[in-house]
Amino acid sequence: MEYTVQKLGRLAGISARTIRYYDEIGILKPARISSSGYRIYGQKEVDLLQQILFYRELGVDLDSIKKIVTAPSFDGAKALREHHIKLLAKREQLDILIKNVEKTIALTEGRIEMTDSEKFEGFKQKLIEENEAKYGKEIKEKYGDDVIDKSNAYLNNMSKEDFDRMNSLSEQVLETLAEAVKTGDPSGPLGQKAADLHKQWISLCWGHYNKEAHANLAQMYVDDERFTAYYDKVQPGAAVFLRDAVKIYTSK
Amino acid sequence: MEYTVQKLGRLAGISARTIRYYDEIGILKPARISSSGYRIYGQKEVDLLQQILFYRELGVDLDSIKKIVTAPSFDGAKALREHHIKLLAKREQLDILIKNVEKTIALTEGRIEMTDSEKFEGFKQKLIEENEAKYGKEIKEKYGDDVIDKSNAYLNNMSKEDFDRMNSLSEQVLETLAEAVKTGDPSGPLGQKAADLHKQWISLCWGHYNKEAHANLAQMYVDDERFTAYYDKVQPGAAVFLRDAVKIYTSK
DNA sequence: TATTGACATTGACGTAACGTAAAGGTGTAA
DNA sequence: TTACACCTTTACGTTACGTCAATGTCAATA
Numbered sequence: 001m002e003y004t005v006q007k008l009g010r011l012a013g014i015s016a017r018t019i020r021y022y023d024e025i026g027i028l029k030p031a032r033i034s035s036s037g038y039r040i041y042g043q044k045e046v047d048l049l050q051q052i053l054f055y056r057e058l059g060v061d062l063d064s065i066k067k068i069v070t071a072p073s074f075d076g077a078k079a080l081r082e083h084h085i086k087l088l089a090k091r092e093q094l095d096i097l098i099k100n101v102e103k104t105i106a107l108t109e110g111r112i113e114m115t116d117s118e119k120f121e122g123f124k125q126k127l128i129e130e131n132e133a134k135y136g137k138e139i140k141e142k143y144g145d146d147v148i149d150k151s152n153a154y155l156n157n158m159s160k161e162d163f164d165r166m167n168s169l170s171e172q173v174l175e176t177l178a179e180a181v182k183t184g185d186p187s188g189p190l191g192q193k194a195a196d197l198h199k200q201w202i203s204l205c206w207g208h209y210n211k212e213a214h215a216n217l218a219q220m221y222v223d224d225e226r227f228t229a230y231y232d233k234v235q236p237g238a239a240v241f242l243r244d245a246v247k248i249y250t251s252k
Numbered sequence: 253m254e255y256t257v258q259k260l261g262r263l264a265g266i267s268a269r270t271i272r273y274y275d276e277i278g279i280l281k282p283a284r285i286s287s288s289g290y291r292i293y294g295q296k297e298v299d300l301l302q303q304i305l306f307y308r309e310l311g312v313d314l315d316s317i318k319k320i321v322t323a324p325s326f327d328g329a330k331a332l333r334e335h336h337i338k339l340l341a342k343r344e345q346l347d348i349l350i351k352n353v354e355k356t357i358a359l360t361e362g363r364i365e366m367t368d369s370e371k372f373e374g375f376k377q378k379l380i381e382e383n384e385a386k387y388g389k390e391i392k393e394k395y396g397d398d399v400i401d402k403s404n405a406y407l408n409n410m411s412k413e414d415f416d417r418m419n420s421l422s423e424q425v426l427e428t429l430a431e432a433v434k435t436g437d438p439s440g441p442l443g444q445k446a447a448d449l450h451k452q453w454i455s456l457c458w459g460h461y462n463k464e465a466h467a468n469l470a471q472m473y474v475d476d477e478r479f480t481a482y483y484d485k486v487q488p489g490a491a492v493f494l495r496d497a498v499k500i501y502t503s504k
Numbered sequence: 505t506a507t508t509g510a511c512a513t514t515g516a517c518g519t520a521a522c523g524t525a526a527a528g529g530t531g532t533a534a
Numbered sequence: 535t536t537a538c539a540c541c542t543t544t545a546c547g548t549t550a551c552g553t554c555a556a557t558g559t560c561a562a563t564a
Binding site for chain 1: 253263264265266298299302305306309328329332333335336339340342343346347349350353354356357360361364365367368369371372375
């Protein structure tokens with residue numbers, strides 16, 4: 001898949017200006033320049049951008065990021081493991097901040113007392129490092145599954161952003177489906193991924209989910225020509241493929 | 253307890269310069285100035301600074317923070333409860349990012365496949381969150397919770413046929429709207445048809461209908477840029493056109 | 505008492521990571 | 535061929551401070 005600046009921006013949730021800026025400072029250069037001067041980005045650049053955004057999320061400045069990712073010794077897989085540890089630490093700090101606000105609410109209700117210092121717990125970076133030193137690998141074992149479960153739970157109780165999320169999910173369904181159809185295997189990982197995304201979309205639309213209704217809906221996509229057209233426009237045969245993928249998905 | 257700039261900074265984990273800057277922009281003024289010109293902060297200022305840092309943590313810019321905390325209607329306790337909700341949402345987003353990095357690690361190990369879009373899950377969400385921080389509150393204040401909650405309650409109990417009809421209706425709304433906008437006349441037959449289709453769509457989504465809520469929702473389409481973008485992508489100015497058409501439709 | 509060193513003050517300029525606007529070329533669908 | 539949404543470069547604007555610089559203050563110590 002190839003991307004222009006705006007497409008890549010939409011994919012990653014950043015502006016086209018940001019992508020041009022990243023080119024300007026030499027942190028993310030396009031794979032090639034089209035005959036008309038357009039920046040074209042490919043798979044390698046998508047993956048690098050993901051790395052960059054992980055670092056950015058963790059508060060690393062772009063100059064440092066540049067040095068890190070352009071270093072010949074840069075090890076992407078190792079970096080990801082470090083991101084993981086840092087993100088877990090960030091979560092710990094966020095938990096402290098959440099406790100802080102809960103305590104402060106209790107304070108306003110006169111239920112407890114608090115020192116001034118306590119009122120700023122979770123803001124200080126220092127605490128992050130302490131936590132990181134204290135725990136480390138244990139955190140992963142402790143939170144590993146829990147984290148994944150929570151991420152899934154997220155989809156069920158987001159409320160105000162449903163409209164937006166629905167749009168983005170349906171886009172994802174189409175995107176995944178487009179790639180999945182090429183594999184020709186509805187039971188494969190991509191096919192099942194598409195079915196899973198589709199399930200998530202349904203859950204959001206209906207507020208609940210059950211397998212039978214899901215399978216029925218997928219069948220309808222094949223029976224109703226309007227829906228068939230909707231899905232087939234991304235790839236011929238996509239509606240049938242999705243129905244088959246969902247049939248497998250819901251039967252296991 | 254009284255604090256000078258540096259002491260307060262150490263307490264809160266920020267620099268003395270930051271505290272002076274907050275004085276400069278009028279966001280946190282000292283309780284008094286000592287005989288030698290030193291800024292002296294007291295209990296009230298400590299609590300206000302805590303509030304400011306909560307907002308800052310949630311990505312609110314200082315200018316907005318100033319407007320919020322200096323507003324005569326500012327309710328500290330209520331603000332804390334909002335902080336709590338937003339921080340929990342932030343944690344959910346962080347969990348998505350953590351899940352993302354875990355999945356990406358699995359990808360490098362060849363255990364799973366991932367779409368490009370998946371590689372940016374948890375980053376994008378942040379944009380939505382920021383958007384919501386910016387606009388969500390205003391929208392709620394202006395239109396009340398029920399407008400959003402109702403559009404969210406969306407389809408708890410919808411049959412397959414309803415779902416089918418809903419999808420085709422929303423398509424028809426967009427289609428009709430696209431042509432209606434070209435006429436330039438919201439009160440014309442096409443404009444009114446779009447409004448009527450929109451009414452049917454709402455009736456289906458909400459399970460009921462009333463004119464006031466309809467007009468409010470249409471107004472929201474103009475005020476909230478996410479909705480505006482959704483309608484304007486079919487035709488620039490479509491959101492405004494639809495609002496006008498609905499205004500006329502609901503007033504007769 | 506004089507000195508030291510860590511604090512405070514007000515400018516004022518620097519900077520990171522973009523946003524935004526201007527002026528123009530490109531791709532494609534109607 | 536006209537519209538329109540995309541692309542380009544250039545360039546100045548903005549936010550939230552960091553970082554001197556020049557100067558005054560406070561508390562402890564030699």
